[in-house]
Amino acid sequence: MATNGPDTKATKPTSNTRPSLKRKLNEYLKSSDTVEIFVGPELTKWTLNEELLCDRIPYFKAAFKNGFKESKDKKLELPDDNPEVFGHLVEWLYMQQVGCTVCEDFVNRPSRKEEENPNHVLPWARLWVLADKLGCEELMSWAEKKFTYCMGRVKFGVSPEVISFVFEKTLETSSLRISFTRTFVHLFFQSSSYPDTFGEAAAANKTFNAEFLKEIKAHVGEKKEYCFIYGCTLHEADD
Template sequence: MSTPPKEQSAPSPSKGAVSTPDKWPSRDLFRDSVTLVVGKSKKAYTLHKGLLCFYSDYFRAAFNGSFKEAAERKIELSDVEEEVFEFFQLWLYTRRLNLFDTTFSMLAKLWIFGDQHQMPLLQNCSIDTMLLKRIKQNTFAPNVLRVAYANTLAGSPLRRAAIDIASSLVIQDHANSMLRADFEEEWSVESLIDLVRVIESRDKALPQYSLPKRDECYYHVHGKDEQCPK
């Protein structure tokens, strides 16, 4: 049998992969290795199987099921960009995304990679870093809107985060305004409708450049009855 197809899906709770930052892999997960062949150039990476399965339901199914990948201890990810995978590889072993080295666009791509491979903690870390980056740098990359709306379904945490950030940067005379004429191609009808809804529901007492007030896990993917520790 071949690898299960990666379908675009609405955000769904994790089936077992870790989704909260208080859970850590044991040293037993660093024993066996598998090979991942990535991108059009078919570059091979060797990673720990247990670690991949700890964070990803997709890789757990592929390497522990009846698929050929389990027997060969190898999987091909031909549609994944090498740069995205290398950022993921760094996160896999450190659980960190550098605020200054990781662009908004890369954070969006990492979230999508996590969505496709059922890795909720990577998705949550990507969103958290994106929000912190917005706060620290007071800017945003408008192409994240296009990437988010082209690769996720309505209601996805990535869309919600992108629109909330954009809503805090829509002041026309601001240098980083998301409504600048040269950003028009990054917007779709769907994203503009979502923007209007968020702006209409904003707390009018908040400063114009502030992010909307949200629950801590509003942008996160969690399993049933799971939430990040307070």
């Protein structure tokens, strides 16, 4: 059966390891060489193009191209990861994008209630963490943009679960954590009213609460001409 992957720990990628699409997708698909990835407790299986996977994601290149057991078996397990989130990775791998069915499905537009689901943004945070683990800087950047875009759609509907996940699964200096806090501050100063869940969300994590209050204090102390928040209820109230 499959193994748990290479012994080497995936590290945060640098500019020298950033993956790229070295060939057009149709060129990759001319090859019949595939690998099997088993994800989650139930080991959901994906059969993926080996060259495409290895060219774009450093972790898999290390597993399948550097003489590990996986390079012979062509199988690898990720039992601790989420199959739904890995599915987003697969879509990105082949399509170079993944649309949010809640925010961006203009044909089958969901109800406003669904759009404001407080866990709406959680899959993109999970995808960022998975991409970080796999050393894929390109996907990290993509997931972060998706996360902040969707966060703007749900306003303060972000759940305590989302906040706890971001601050428990990322480092203090991670771009996702920084983007999350800044976006939350932007939304705070762009709103004249807040849902009942706002206080609960803000208190979900002590570290987040401290960083959020620090950013609030810093913005209050800024001069109007340096305000970078569109529609700021603090600085534009003086007009």
